[in-house]
Amino acid sequence: MEEYERDTWIVQRGGDLLGLSSMSGTQFACLYNQSGQQSDNTMASTKLVGNISYTTLSIAQAVCNEYPTKYHPNDFITFAGFCSWRPGQLEREMGDGREEWVVLSVDGQSIWDELIKQREVASQVITGRTLQDDDIDSNRQAKQQHEILLNAGTNMWRNYLDMIDMAESQATRHIPKGQLHFYDQMLSVWAEEQLIHHSSSVKSNNDDDGNDDDETNTQSKGTIIKPGSIVRAKSPPSNDMLLYDAEFLRSLVLVLEERSDCTIGVILNHPMSAAIDCKESERPLPLRYGGPIDVQSWRDGSYRDDDGDFVDGEDDDSDDEVYEGFMDYQNNAVNFEDISFDDYLAGGDMGLIDDGESDDSFLWIHRSSKLGMQRVGNRLGSSNFWLIKEDEALEHIQSGSLYLYDVMVFSSVSIWDKELGLGNYGGGLREQIDGLHSMEVTNVDEHQIDDVWQVLARQAVLTKESLDSNIDAVIKAWKLCSSGGEQNLDETEKERLSTAALKAFLARSLLSDPLNTLVEL
Numbered sequence: 001m002e003e004y005e006r007d008t009w010i011v012q013r014g015g016d017l018l019g020l021s022s023m024s025g026t027q028f029a030c031l032y033n034q035s036g037q038q039s040d041n042t043m044a045s046t047k048l049v050g051n052i053s054y055t056t057l058s059i060a061q062a063v064c065n066e067y068p069t070k071y072h073p074n075d076f077i078t079f080a081g082f083c084s085w086r087p088g089q090l091e092r093e094m095g096d097g098r099e100e101w102v103v104l105s106v107d108g109q110s111i112w113d114e115l116i117k118q119r120e121v122a123s124q125v126i127t128g129r130t131l132q133d134d135d136i137d138s139n140r141q142a143k144q145q146h147e148i149l150l151n152a153g154t155n156m157w158r159n160y161l162d163m164i165d166m167a168e169s170q171a172t173r174h175i176p177k178g179q180l181h182f183y184d185q186m187l188s189v190w191a192e193e194q195l196i197h198h199s200s201s202v203k204s205n206n207d208d209d210g211n212d213d214d215e216t217n218t219q220s221k222g223t224i225i226k227p228g229s230i231v232r233a234k235s236p237p238s239n240d241m242l243l244y245d246a247e248f249l250r251s252l253v254l255v256l257e258e259r260s261d262c263t264i265g266v267i268l269n270h271p272m273s274a275a276i277d278c279k280e281s282e283r284p285l286p287l288r289y290g291g292p293i294d295v296q297s298w299r300d301g302s303y304r305d306d307d308g309d310f311v312d313g314e315d316d317d318s319d320d321e322v323y324e325g326f327m328d329y330q331n332n333a334v335n336f337e338d339i340s341f342d343d344y345l346a347g348g349d350m351g352l353i354d355d356g357e358s359d360d361s362f363l364w365i366h367r368s369s370k371l372g373m374q375r376v377g378n379r380l381g382s383s384n385f386w387l388i389k390e391d392e393a394l395e396h397i398q399s400g401s402l403y404l405y406d407v408m409v410f411s412s413v414s415i416w417d418k419e420l421g422l423g424n425y426g427g428g429l430r431e432q433i434d435g436l437h438s439m440e441v442t443n444v445d446e447h448q449i450d451d452v453w454q455v456l457a458r459q460a461v462l463t464k465e466s467l468d469s470n471i472d473a474v475i476k477a478w479k480l481c482s483s484g485g486e487q488n489l490d491e492t493e494k495e496r497l498s499t500a501a502l503k504a505f506l507a508r509s510l511l512s513d514p515l516n517t518l519v520e521l
Contacts, residue, residue, distance in 0.1 A: 009057070009073045010122050011080045013194065019081025021194070028057035030076040033112045042067060050108020077115045099174055104160055114156045121152035150191040178520025182500050185521060186242070189497070193239040223441040225263065225429050228383025229255040230442045230449070232481045236494040238438040246505035247289070248439070249498050250478045252452065253414060254365070254385060255429070263416040263429040264298075266290030266363065268408070268452075269474045272510050273462040276362075276409060278397045285404055286461045287362065289510060291414025295363050298413050360390040363413065367453055368406040371396065384446060405457040442481040452477045462510055467518060471503055496521060 011028070013019060018027035032043070035051040043063045045053035057078060064071045085093075093100045125145050161171055172180055225231070231253040233241065241248055247267065257264040267290050275284030297303040366377060366386050376396070377386035388396075388407075396402035418427040424435040432439040444452075455477045460466040500521045507513040 008126075009061075009076075009078050010119055010126065011078050012119065012122065013081060014079030015081040015083035016194075017082050017084050022081065026080050027082065029079045029082070030055050030057055030060040031079075031112075031115070032060070032076050033108070035109060035112070042070070048108075049106075049111065052108040052112060077112075077119060097174075102161075102164075102166065102171060104164060106160065106163065110163065114159060118152045118156055121148060125149060146192040146196045147188070149195045150188060176517075176520060179517070182497070182504070182519055182521035185493075185497050186501065189239050189242050193243060223433070225255060225258050225433075225441060226381050227255055227257055228379075228381035228385055230268075230444060230452075230481060231255060231265065231429055231433070231439050232442045232478065234438055234440050235482075235498075237498045238436055240436060241438050242498065242501050245438075246501045247292070247509070248414075249502040249505070250474050252442075252478060252481060253429075253439070254380070256380065256387070256413070258428070259418075261418050262427075263418070265414050265416075265429070266365075266410045266412075267414060269456055269459070269477050270506065270510070271459045271462050271470060272411065274411075275461045278394060278404065282404055284461065285407070285409055286459060288408055288410045290363065290410035290412045292412065293415050294412045295361065295410065296359075298415065299359075303415070362390060363410040364388045364390055364393040364407060365410070366393065366402060366407045367450075368396075368402050371402060384449070405454075408456070444481050448480060452480050455480065462506065464511060464513075464518060467503065467506065467511065471499065471506070474502070475499065 011020070014029060016022075018024060020026055031048070032045060032053050032055060033051050034053060043055060044059055045055040047053050055076075060071075060073075060076045060078070064073060090101070092098065094103070125148055158168060161168060175183070233248050233251045237249055247270065250269070252268045253265040254268050255263065255265045266288070268288070270289040271286035272289050274287040276287060277284050293303045364387070366372075366388050367384055368376075368386075369384070371377065371388075372379070372384060372386055376392070377388035379386050393402065393407060393409075397404065397407065416428045416432065420426060423431040425431045429439065433441065455473050459470050459473045462470055500519055504519045507518045511518070
């Protein structure tokens with residue numbers, strides 16, 4: 001809510017664009033109902049429907065100050081942020097085969113009445129009138145609050161369906177039951193993250209009692225992040241990861257570089273729906289998704305804008321649909337349909353990882369002990385992972401000195417930027433580990449890494465048919481790097497949601513399934 005000099009303005013969420021958590025500032029909007037009042041020119045506003053008009057928060061505050069006997073903050077419904085659709089997107093979402101929206105013809109007073117009901121619930125949550133137990137802990141209180149607010153919104157949705165005599169089952173008839181349950185669970189996670197102001201202890205993974213943060217941070221800060229380290233997504237996953245970084249759920253990240261300005265790594269366990277024919281009569285080698293930044297833009301630095309910030313990867317003139325809502329993951333993936341696997345570019349000397357001189361299409365990594373002893377490639381720290389140039393890898397594969405099960409090839413990388421004042425630890429993977437508690441450096445030996453590599457080497461090219469088996473391999477490899485202690489039965493539901501959210505990401509981003517028709521819970 002927004003504090004106001006004369007009273008309190010209860011702010012509702014109008015959308016994620018320029019919302020309360022936006023780095024670009026927040027845009028507020030106010031709705032006003034003139035029902036029963038004579039129209040005047042006191043307040044500049046735009047009529048929307050019936051007696052409901054729209055104005056800005058600054059104008060609403062000004063008239064409340066100037067005409068205190070006529071206007072009060074409770075006369076306005078205030079929103080922070082807004083929703084937006086690209087040209088033609090809403091029409092597609094409403095079209096045949098999707099029908100994700102129901103068009104209503106509703107009078108202004110009915111809209112206003114529902115908004116007032118929702119605001120009253122928000123007011124009760126703010127004042128604590130909805131919670132009767134004085135002994136309830138802060139975490140449980142936050143969970144109860146977000147459930148109450150979420151129910152207020154979904155009840156409004158159901159009330160509008162009742163107005164047009166439409167059953168809820170009819171409104172959701174195009175969504176399978178298991179998929180609808182997944183959407184409901186993700187919506188609940190979104191509400192917990194976005195509708196309630198959290199303290200840092202509530203948002204972290206280590207929030208059971210709030211007493212172990214110091215110990216966890218001490219252990220994490222004592223763990224070195226270096227080339228060759230394997231970093232693992234923690235369990236249970238954070239809400240941030242579930243909502244916005246689903247590709248890192250159950251992930252194993254191999255660190256390539258730990259630099260002063262960023263950490264660079266690749267996700268090991270995500271094969272894509274593309275492969276490279278490296279050797280005649282041998283199965284194709286799956287191309288792997290290493291992260292949201294494609295190799296070429298990483299090498300030439302084009303993933304950053306002129307100010308050094310990350311480019312979001314979206315072409316402003318693109319007709320690709322952005323799927324709005326809680327399933328709108330940040331998709332910066334390379335356009336795989338444009339990749340040609342027939343021509344292999346002979347790059348210059350790779351040297352260090354990002355020397356900018358290599359024009360290799362992809363990033364190649366091998367674990368051949370034989371080639372390692374011959375110093376073929378660039379070793380990642382003291383590990384048995386070796387970066388190898390593309391043409392050199394193909395030469396050894398075709399000669400038989402490098403087996404396909406000893407090599408992986410990646411189309412993209414993950415980059416965690418560092419900057420003074422970024423988060424609590426200056427960004428990088430350290431922020432994920434110590435700040436967000438969403439990842440951890442594994443303490444695994446070479447035998448465990450060999451077991452993980454063997455599991456991943458058996459993954460197939462990603463298809464709708466291989467999706468489940470590939471995810472099984474993702475989870476198996478992830479568990480092989482576990483430090484134990486993750487079998488809490490209370491986390492079972494969230495772990496199932498984690499698997500479904502990962503499947504949703506892979507289906508949407510790597511299998512072109514924007515509606516997640518392959519996902520159920």
